[in-house]
Amino acid sequence: MPPPVFRFAPSPNGYLHLGHAFSAMLNSDLARETGGRFLLRIEDIDPTRCRSEFEDAIGDDLIWLGLCWEKPVRRQSEHFTEYRAALEKLTALGLVYPAFESRAKIARLIAEQKKQAPWPRDPDGAPLYPGTACALSPEERTRPTQSGAPYALRLDMAAACARVGQLNWVERGEGPQGETGPVAANPAAWGDVIIARKETPTSYHLAVVVDDALQGVTEVVRGQDLFWSTSVHRLLQQLLGLPQPAYRHHRLVRDAAGQKLSKSADATGLRELRAAGVTPAEVRRRVGLA
Known part of the structure; x- marks a missing residue:
């Protein structure tokens, strides 16, 4: 072994x-x-x-x-070539879309929505992306990218979760609330996360799962502040057909x-x-x- x-x-x-x-x-x-x-x-x-x-x-x-x-x-x-290949695989599955809103515009959209009801936040406390760009037609998505405007590439979380079903991971340490053993992943809690940008064909989430797989990492030992990020990583591993390491989140x-x-x-x-x-x-x- x-x-x-x-x-x-x-x-x-x-x-x-x-x-x-x-x-x-x-x-x-x-x-x-x-x-x-x-x-x-x-x-x-x-x-x-x-x-x-x-x-x-x-x-x-x-x-x-x-x-x-x-x-x-x-x-x-x-290793951007390797990350780009993973991104293209997700795109071929129909799970990636470009979003063109600036941070300021996203903040305004959320502020408008908050007038009606409290806006959901991700596990780190940041407001979830409103998902407005996901509703654009293919033509509307293509037009700004051809103009050279900056954009982020986001994962269509609802479609991705529907594709893989329920996931979990093996936790050998413990989470912020003492979670250990098999832990149910909840990637939907993060909303439509950014997985790349116009100028960079990857994000932390995408790069880390590709790296761990290519390097043969079997034990991911890291701080509890990344505990719930594991939900996104398990989702990407499943979508890309990558092996699942064991996780050990440690105290900060x-x-x-x-x-x-x-x-x-x-x-x-x-x-x-x-x-x-x-x-x-x-x-x-x-x-x-x-």
Whole structure:
């Protein structure tokens, strides 16, 4: 039986913090304990935010922590052809449509609807897309794309869910409310998610399932903030005929106020801790690893 395959997949859009350290070390520990493989993947599909200096810093931080990973490292920006092939398969199934509304226009549409009744939100708390572009005729959809206008490609969630039926996943960790074991997926809770844009033939959701399949990842170990995203990933795996890994969602490392650490909130970076004389052993203690 082949060994289990784990991966740590950061985005080079900022410096790693303690939350990243916990996830990376946990994946490495589990790979070592099970005789498995440990991969590093750089999720850099966003050219406006991802920078080479951040990628270099990721490598420096992980080496400082004492982690080793297989080479070569997979960089998503080098694999757009593979994501485009997956997107074309979904399009051939009639499950993808272009949406041309700006964020401002979507906000106005939702504001109008909220006058009648509360507007539904996805598991992350963001308002669901109203779905107005899904109702356009083929001619109406083609006209703006030919004009060069920007657009997002969305998954027709109702049609996709109807095609695959009920899905679940194997949860070896636990969800935000203690969910474990077989978990029923609920991709419809996310509405018509974006799976690509005019300038980028993929999104996080699409790229991550393609990457995990092509890299043979069998164990997805990541934070609880991505627990319900697994519903979308299971849907895409089923539609594309990709294998299903097991999932282990772990607790989040939080600050003194109880908020999860994040790059956007300027959480203290590992390189700052290193400069202050903190040791890798102290990092392990701080995040609760033996």
